[in-house]
Structure formats: structure tokens, C-alpha cells
């Protein structure tokens with residue numbers, strides 16, 4: 001089968017994106033893993049299908065690079081909104097359904113503002129915290145993040161007794177001046193450090209709000225800059241938005257076996 005695909009990236013988190021508005025595309029686990037393989041396929045941190053869904057502008061189907069259906073992906077969501085706009089499915093506002101429920105988004109001055117799910121609360125761990133922002137996130141504050149071995153330290157936490165069966169994404173955060181965080185993330189399903197993780201930086205911003213950081217929090221990641229705005233709601237948070245760029249890189253065709 002010859003498959004037309006698009007490549008998108010949002011702050012260096014990159015995705016194979018496929019138009020499945022006619023419902024004709026159905027990919028196996030192996031085909032998704034092949035398309036995301038950086039040596040044998042196209043190469044990406046994840047793969048998304050743009051699909052029709054009644055009551056919504058579209059449906060986001062997200063797979064991790066390992067070929068498994070994933071939970072919510074914040075950067076992917078922003079990229080799929082940009083793709084839906086490119087395809088003429090939306091103009092500047094979107095209401096779509098993803099694995100963690102409905103999402104609203106707007107495109108303003110080239111940036112996608114994506115509403116994330118409300119977060120009920122933050123679980124405190126011994127020297128870190130844990131929450132679900134659509135995907136599970138462990139958040140640990142560190143010094144000198146540039147020098148940290150994110151791969152090995154992140155992997156050790158992801159495969160620790162508490163997390164090994166379900167997995168978790170692991171974020172390391174350095175607090176900077178001017179309401180800014182520097183974040184590096186080990187991603188479950190990619191099983192490596194990625195250049196940016198949208199649900200991850202969202203978790204880091206909400207965690208930092210407990211230490212005086214205010215909305216919008218500015219976040220630096222290896223692949224660029226993001227912002228997270230939110231409102232406190234008791235122990236939780238509502239009106240959480242992930243704001244950043246989403247760019248089409250290229251379009252191609254690939255033969256699938």
C-alpha cells in the first residue's frame with residue numbers, strides 16, 4: 001500500500017500525521033513502529049491520524065513511537081490542530097476529541113493554544129510529585145539540568161517498581177528567574193528523551209505554581225519555548241492551556257507492507 005503522510009513538529013516533538021478523514025487507513029502496531037523508526041522508516045516520536053467524529057470537528061488518534069496507542073499528547077494535539085487547519089477542516093477554532101476527552105483549541109498569530117484536561121490534584125512523592133495531565137507525569141526539580149543524564153535517570157524511574165507496569169513520563173525541571181522553567185523529559189513509549197513534551201511541561205508548570213510560579217509559566221525545552229496558562233481550582237486546576245508553535249515540515253509517500 002502506498003501511503004501519503006505529513007511530518008509535523010512542535011518544539012522538536014515530531015510526528016507522522018496521516019489524513020484519515022475518509023476512514024480508509026488502518027495501521028498495524030508494526031506499521032506504526034516502522035513509520036516512526038528513525039533509521040528504517042520516516043522517523044518520529046509519535047504518529048497521529050486525523051479522523052472524523054460526530055459532534056466534533058475531528059478526532060485525534062495518537063500512537064507512541066513504539067506502535068502502541070498512547071494517552072494524550074499535548075504537542076501532538078497542537079500539531080493536529082495545525083494539520084486540521086491546513087486540510088480546511090477548521091478555520092481558527094477547533095473542538096476535537098482525543099483519548100482523554102474533548103479539547104478546545106485556537107490558532108492565534110501562528111501559535112496553537114490547546115486546552116488540556118482539568119487536573120484534579122497533584123500527588124506528592126518523597127522528593128518529586130506525580131499527576132495526570134492527559135498522560136502520567138513524574139516531576140522532579142533539579143539543579144544544573146543541562147548536565148543531567150536524563151536518559152538513564154529517567155529510565156530508572158520509569159522502570160521502578162511503582163511505575164514499571166503502566167509506565168510514566170519523567171520530567172526534570174530547573175527553576176529559572178522570570179517565572180521560567182527549563183524542562184527535559186524522558187518519554188514513555190518513545191523510551192528516550194524527547195526534545196519537548198507538552199503534557200509534561202503542563203505538569204511542570206502546575207507543580208511550579210505551588211512554589212509561587214504564576215500563569216502563564218514560560219518553559220524552555222530542548223526544542224524551543226512553550227507557555228502554560230491555568231487557573232487554580234481547589235486542589236486542582238482548570239482552564240489549562242498549552243501554547244506554542246506547530247509546523248508542517250514536509251509531505252511524502254511511503255510504501256507499507
Ligand SMILES: N[C@H](CCC[C@H](N)C(=O)O)C(=O)O
Pocket residue numbers: 013045064070071072073074075076135136168169187188189190196197198199200
Ligand atoms: N509527547 C507527548 C506525550 C506523549 C505521551 C506518551 N509519551 C505517553 O504518556 O505514553 C506530549 O507532548 O504531551
